[in-house]
Amino acid sequence: MLRHVLCLSVALFALAPFAGAQAKTQTAIFAGGCFWCVESDFDHVPGVISTTSGYIGGSNDHPTYENHTAAGHREAVKIEFDDGKTSYAKLLDAFWHSVDPTDGGGQFCDRGHSYTTAIYATDKEQFAEAEKSKAAIAAALKQPIATEIVMAPTFWPAEEYHQDYYKKNPIRYRYYRYACGRDARVEEVWGKAAHEGIAAH
Numbered sequence: 438m439l440r441h442v443l444c445l446s447v448a449l450f451a452l453a454p455f456a457g458a459q460a461k462t463q464t465a466i467f468a469g470g471c472f473w474c475v476e477s478d479f480d481h482v483p484g485v486i487s488t489t490s491g492y493i494g495g496s497n498d499h500p501t502y503e504n505h506t507a508a509g510h511r512e513a514v515k516i517e518f519d520d521g522k523t524s525y526a527k528l529l530d531a532f533w534h535s536v537d538p539t540d541g542g543g544q545f546c547d548r549g550h551s552y553t554t555a556i557y558a559t560d561k562e563q564f565a566e567a568e569k570s571k572a573a574i575a576a577a578l579k580q581p582i583a584t585e586i587v588m589a590p591t592f593w594p595a596e597e598y599h600q601d602y603y604k605k606n607p608i609r610y611r612y613y614r615y616a617c618g619r620d621a622r623v624e625e626v627w628g629k630a631a632h633e634g635i636a637a638h
Contacts, residue, residue: 466557468513469536470544475514477603481636484523490595531634541583546617557589
């Protein structure tokens with residue numbers, strides 16, 4: 438009997454590294470208006486490892502906060518996640534329910550292309566999944582969805598003072614988010630499903 442128990446223990450120990458090796462870090466990139474807010478939201482999604490605010494989609498290299506708008510970049514957030522703890526589909530769901538995807542002119546009080554919503558797929562599988570998700574959201578809202586889905590070009594991290602802004606400047610951040618009407622509009626669009634998949638914070 439003892440021999441069988443020992444053999445089983447050895448077998449389970451041998452399988453443990455293999456099971457852990459199945460999970461890996463993946464990347465998602467979303468533009469959802471102000472990157473401070475998108476970063477804060479996704480830091481509260483289970484399975485997310487890290488978030489980075491930045492710029493994407495414009496015509497110049499190494500964009501800055503001062504020139505990214507003129508060059509056609511969007512504010513965006515790169516999200517590293519553990520696919521053993523969450524999935525791209527769940528991140529898509531959290532994204533949709535944290536923005537107003539029907540607004541093609543910006544998000545909330547922030548207007549212009551740099552604040553419009555977009556999903557930047559890192560591979561063909563993500564692109565297909567995002568398209569399928571967008572169709573489902575359009576059906577659920579019964580409205581056209583303005584969010585663009587494209588393959589991701591180079592993502593440029595924003596300046597250090599933008600990273601974790603909501604942690605570094607909590608009072609200013611909370612005032613901005615409230616005054617901009619972000620949460621109020623998300624709740625107006627989504628009702629009880631507002632901020633679905635995002636832990637309270």
